Amino acid sequence: MTSNPVTFNPRVPELATQFIGTIFNDYDPRSYAPGADFLTRQEDRQQVSPTAIPAVGRPLAEATKELVDVLEHDSNLRHPRFFGFIPGPAQSVSWLGDVIATAYNPHASNWAQSPGASALEKQVIDWACEAAGISAPNRGGILVSGGSMANLTGLMAARESRVPLDQIPRAVVYTTEQTHSSVNKALRILGISHIRTLPVDDAFRMQPTVLRQAIEADKKEGLLPFAVVGTCGTTNTGAIDPLDAIADLCDEFDLWFHVDGAYGGSVVLSSRKADARGVERCDSMAWDGHKWLFQTYGLAMVLVKNRADLVRSFSAGGEYLQDVEGGSHNPDWWDMGPELTRPARAPRLWLTLQTVGTERLSQMIDSSISVAELFEKEIQSVEGISIVTPACHAIVTFTTGDEAKNVALAEYLRRHNIAGIWTTTLNGKNVLRLCTISPDETEEDMEALVKDIEKALKKIQL
Amino acid sequence: MTSNPVTFNPRVPELATQFIGTIFNDYDPRSYAPGADFLTRQEDRQQVSPTAIPAVGRPLAEATKELVDVLEHDSNLRHPRFFGFIPGPAQSVSWLGDVIATAYNPHASNWAQSPGASALEKQVIDWACEAAGISAPNRGGILVSGGSMANLTGLMAARESRVPLDQIPRAVVYTTEQTHSSVNKALRILGISHIRTLPVDDAFRMQPTVLRQAIEADKKEGLLPFAVVGTCGTTNTGAIDPLDAIADLCDEFDLWFHVDGAYGGSVVLSSRKADARGVERCDSMAWDGHKWLFQTYGLAMVLVKNRADLVRSFSAGGEYLQDVEGGSHNPDWWDMGPELTRPARAPRLWLTLQTVGTERLSQMIDSSISVAELFEKEIQSVEGISIVTPACHAIVTFTTGDEAKNVALAEYLRRHNIAGIWTTTLNGKNVLRLCTISPDETEEDMEALVKDIEKALKKIQL
Numbered sequence: 076m077t078s079n080p081v082t083f084n085p086r087v088p089e090l091a092t093q094f095i096g097t098i099f100n101d102y103d104p105r106s107y108a109p110g111a112d113f114l115t116r117q118e119d120r121q122q123v124s125p126t127a128i129p130a131v132g133r134p135l136a137e138a139t140k141e142l143v144d145v146l147e148h149d150s151n152l153r154h155p156r157f158f159g160f161i162p163g164p165a166q167s168v169s170w171l172g173d174v175i176a177t178a179y180n181p182h183a184s185n186w187a188q189s190p191g192a193s194a195l196e197k198q199v200i201d202w203a204c205e206a207a208g209i210s211a212p213n214r215g216g217i218l219v220s221g222g223s224m225a226n227l228t229g230l231m232a233a234r235e236s237r238v239p240l241d242q243i244p245r246a247v248v249y250t251t252e253q254t255h256s257s258v259n260k261a262l263r264i265l266g267i268s269h270i271r272t273l274p275v276d277d278a279f280r281m282q283p284t285v286l287r288q289a290i291e292a293d294k295k296e297g298l299l300p301f302a303v304v305g306t307c308g309t310t311n312t313g314a315i316d317p318l319d320a321i322a323d324l325c326d327e328f329d330l331w332f333h334v335d336g337a338y339g340g341s342v343v344l345s346s347r348k349a350d351a352r353g354v355e356r357c358d359s360m361a362w363d364g365h366k367w368l369f370q371t372y373g374l375a376m377v378l379v380k381n382r383a384d385l386v387r388s389f390s391a392g393g394e395y396l397q398d399v400e401g402g403s404h405n406p407d408w409w410d411m412g413p414e415l416t417r418p419a420r421a422p423r424l425w426l427t428l429q430t431v432g433t434e435r436l437s438q439m440i441d442s443s444i445s446v447a448e449l450f451e452k453e454i455q456s457v458e459g460i461s462i463v464t465p466a467c468h469a470i471v472t473f474t475t476g477d478e479a480k481n482v483a484l485a486e487y488l489r490r491h492n493i494a495g496i497w498t499t500t501l502n503g504k505n506v507l508r509l510c511t512i513s514p515d516e517t518e519e520d521m522e523a524l525v526k527d528i529e530k531a532l533k534k535i536q537l
Numbered sequence: 538m539t540s541n542p543v544t545f546n547p548r549v550p551e552l553a554t555q556f557i558g559t560i561f562n563d564y565d566p567r568s569y570a571p572g573a574d575f576l577t578r579q580e581d582r583q584q585v586s587p588t589a590i591p592a593v594g595r596p597l598a599e600a601t602k603e604l605v606d607v608l609e610h611d612s613n614l615r616h617p618r619f620f621g622f623i624p625g626p627a628q629s630v631s632w633l634g635d636v637i638a639t640a641y642n643p644h645a646s647n648w649a650q651s652p653g654a655s656a657l658e659k660q661v662i663d664w665a666c667e668a669a670g671i672s673a674p675n676r677g678g679i680l681v682s683g684g685s686m687a688n689l690t691g692l693m694a695a696r697e698s699r700v701p702l703d704q705i706p707r708a709v710v711y712t713t714e715q716t717h718s719s720v721n722k723a724l725r726i727l728g729i730s731h732i733r734t735l736p737v738d739d740a741f742r743m744q745p746t747v748l749r750q751a752i753e754a755d756k757k758e759g760l761l762p763f764a765v766v767g768t769c770g771t772t773n774t775g776a777i778d779p780l781d782a783i784a785d786l787c788d789e790f791d792l793w794f795h796v797d798g799a800y801g802g803s804v805v806l807s808s809r810k811a812d813a814r815g816v817e818r819c820d821s822m823a824w825d826g827h828k829w830l831f832q833t834y835g836l837a838m839v840l841v842k843n844r845a846d847l848v849r850s851f852s853a854g855g856e857y858l859q860d861v862e863g864g865s866h867n868p869d870w871w872d873m874g875p876e877l878t879r880p881a882r883a884p885r886l887w888l889t890l891q892t893v894g895t896e897r898l899s900q901m902i903d904s905s906i907s908v909a910e911l912f913e914k915e916i917q918s919v920e921g922i923s924i925v926t927p928a929c930h931a932i933v934t935f936t937t938g939d940e941a942k943n944v945a946l947a948e949y950l951r952r953h954n955i956a957g958i959w960t961t962t963l964n965g966k967n968v969l970r971l972c973t974i975s976p977d978e979t980e981e982d983m984e985a986l987v988k989d990i991e992k993a994l995k996k997i998q999l
Contacts, residue, residue, distance in 0.1 A: 082615065082831060082977055084892065087629040088561040091636055092554050098640050099550040123656040125887065128664045132894030135630065142637055142888055146881075148653035149643035153544065163878075165642050167549040168597065174553055174636050175604055178560050180627050180833045181611035191610035194585040202590045220682050220835075221878045231726055240730040241706045256853050257877050263850075264693055264875060266728030268702040365878065369544060371642045373682075373835065373880030388725075391718050413726060415719050416625075416683045416827065418835030419608075425587065426604055430546065432594030515544055 086135045123148050155515040157495035161338050164513035166369040168430055172423030173371055183419040185407035196421035204378050207343050208355030215382025217412040218420040222337030222363045223257035225375040228412055229359030230261050233331035235388040237301035245299040249289060251281045253309040255335055279312045283320040290328050302331040307351050308339010311499055313470030315339060318353030334360040341367035342468055345440040364424050367512045374420050385411040439514040443469040446521050447511045453525040459532055463506045471509045478505035483535045493527045548597045585610050617977040619957035623800050626975035628831040630892055634885030635833055645881040647869035658883035666840050669805050670817030677844025679874040680882040684799030684825045685719035687837040690874055691821030692723050695793035697850040699763035707761040711751060713743045715771040717797055743778040752790050764793040769813050770801010773961055775932030777801060780815025796822040803829035804930055807902040826886050829974045836882050847873040901976040905931040908983050909973045915987040921994055925968045933971045940967035945997045955989045
């Protein structure tokens, strides 16, 4: 790169290598606080104050050191004992794939400019469609930056397929109380004002009879029902909506069936695949790489039954549709999603899948489910704790029966660097929640955690 | 990382270091075809066919080698003689910043979880607002994946600020024939059907008198004009709309003023800053990092006069607004843009700005402008070539006067690995186009290119 004196800083390779040496030799995620810091050290952290942008550049080694120091303040979501929210247990191989992709920096927007990045993306999308059981001959999809964008992309295709622009104010979508907030955000961007938030059953799932009544009532009102959002793995409890029954109703009323599988889409790879029965009948599906497929952040998939629906929604013109519908051509990515210039997101997932293999991947997801089940079983022996929702995929919720005590217990566990656990609300009541998608969680971790919770309960002061 | 056996592949550090050694020692962007390949070798490239995802994982070294081979098929947009579209002349320092950020993989969505990544993002946004002259006390912004998302984010804030959901079918936006297609795509996502594509003046700029007439006509029709999109650097010619005059009209009619500065926003850092006068009066502005700020792909900024407008558009609730409007609190990123989980995009731009410094950055942008001007001056001595639009920021267009000859000349230059040049259409006529934003382009490059064009003209067969 010596002939490239401006864009190439000659110290980059040395500092990159040095960084890699440091992070992989000295870094042990278990030695970090499992998510505790961002409460206990919140005040310190609000004072993180990087050096202001200077008029005259300073040495790369100095700035790099500061960058590392600043980033070390951030919480470590891949710690095996980080159980909050949906953790981010990224594989090191995913990081390597991204390091390589970013070095080439392809313009991953069309096949002509970036045939390599495009072929990788197509392969990953095909693999995911196959795994989800989407078998239509014109199936397809695209990689986007996360679940929010995946839901936006799928629901835009839904709106464009069913709702003329001047009918948007009449359009209605059906969700539940347990639908992720990103769906509401996407619908708001799309200009949809009628979002029906249906009540759920005892297992926090959509109720087909309630859905039918809501659709019929809206049609009677002269409104335009056009899509149902089913969730494959809710964030609160891991519940999967009755996807097959929802698909039946979508068929009956000619509604678009979008599945939000951001977290739980990976269940299709596990031995619990049957729980997601019906997902293969979706018109569109969101499925994150950076959750239960162990990727670094900025990677989600949108899968669709018919890729012409994406092209119809996002291309500048309609001239591509003929080829798309014929299935003879790979449409350019810039015509299939909201972005034009796009980073190459496929390489890291491709490299992970190539080196892990689908069998081992299934085992890793099964293992996440097993440790949640083991925790559920063990925690019941602890006096003063009861299960609220049993292990469902990789999520368990439990309670002390008292909100203040729940909050104090979670805080104690975080403050003492035992586990990153937070509370959530179910049926108006506060509960403790564990999401165990890290493949590094062992049975020993879970057994030790239960003992730690037992001890902590005796120590917390209210 | 030895205690992390599943998510950590022990061969990663060695292979990463090996890759860095190879790419930085052997790689010279000038030895690659400057964008020619993706036409001349198009047939080969359609046959790029990576190994299918296996059931049993294969060795990381083997898969990594294949990944590198596949990515080497992609076009090299950072070659100093790649002048097509908007090139992607990423700095190696940007890559290093991303390598480090991705290794930590922070959940860059809120301040509590990721104070480090958040502080870097705030600093970069503040710096950009200052550079653009946006001085309002509650100014702000957010990083997104590219210009399309930046336009979507700014225009969503516009719609939410001015148009009730049930009035969307009446809402009107004003653009020109030269507005980038991503603006139309964003407006379509937002459900806007009335997009006025105004004719431009001789220099391809919006005409304030035409804009005024259009607004008045739409108001008379009972429609709801709500936003004007001004372009700071069109893709075709580098033209900047009369931003100050547009801002006056936006004030007069209470319209939202969005500036698409994806490419040309960087002019505010150059000695031509005066050309962008009025940009500081925008309500929102899109400005890409991965174009003329020399970043790897997946990095753009949205800047806003009032960050409450972003929070109002993207937060789940309104409870944050009080603090935002008071300016006492940094709102969480997940409440300010379309994404919830987000990769940390700030570190690479921060590291670039820290090590390049603002003075050198200005010089690099000025230099891009100078080489375009040098080319314009030199090419006029070539018989049979005339300038169509003079060097405007970093873009020049010229013609042989004949479409077939233009196309043949561009193709010759690409096929012979002389330069990556394509044609575009202006006023219905085909023209050759050069975009010279790479800071690696020298005066010698441009002088040699003019001579090469002269020679090529003699050789092309029609």
